[in-house]
């Protein structure tokens with residue numbers, strides 16, 4: 001990747017964000033829980049990758065893996081298109097059996113994480129799309145995320161947030177929504193910080209408590225002891 005944030009290519013971006021999330025193939029862990037046997041993030045019934053226009057141009061000229069996502073009905077299509085940023089579009093691949101690792105979108109590589117941005121506008125590190133806690137195995141195993149993946153994620157989003165300021169605003173809004181929802185549920189926000197440590201963030205005060213990533217909560221169907229009181233709950 002170029003040192004300059006203003007000069008990068010999709011090819012460079014893809015090559016510098018290619019580390020697997022961890023040593024284990026997490027798709028093997030979650031797929032048995034999906035009725036069609038696909039990993040949840042590779043099934044458009046659960047998650048539809050949004051790609052930057054520049055990515056779509058690059059992918060079209062390099063692979064036949066992708067096509068534009070076609071909604072099952074008009075209403076769903078309208079809703080999701082309205083939620084999709086202007087310089088992005090929704091894609092669908094030919095399915096997990098045909099995956100081409102080098103042509104995965106940034107969305108494929110980043111899932112289930114997003115860049116967490118605090119109230120001061122700082123990109124602190126990785127948090128996750130909490131609505132997948134009941135499906136994504138990774139969210140119950142945050143101690144499995146490799147340091148290499150974390151660093152590649154951070155470098156990639158530094159470039160993307162500098163290139164697409166509107167994306168920074170979207171992720172800041174999503175982070176704010178997470179604080180609001182987690183505060184309502186009296187939950188701490190899990191953070192894999194860019195400094196290499198893990199923290200639990202109090203959503204109201206944004207106070208950060210360092211923790212062992214193995215202490216983060218697990219969720220059904222992956223929870224070992226779902227009935228126990230979880231350590232990320234706070235008084």
Ligand code: SF4
Pocket residue numbers: 026027028029030031039040041042111112135136137138139
């Ligand atoms: S990231 Fe989550 S949903 Fe995607 S394959 Fe891994 S465990 Fe499954």
Ligand code: SF4
Pocket residue numbers: 041042043049093094095096097098099100103104105108
């Ligand atoms: S390209 Fe690969 S990782 Fe991305 S949605 Fe398709 S099967 Fe999943």
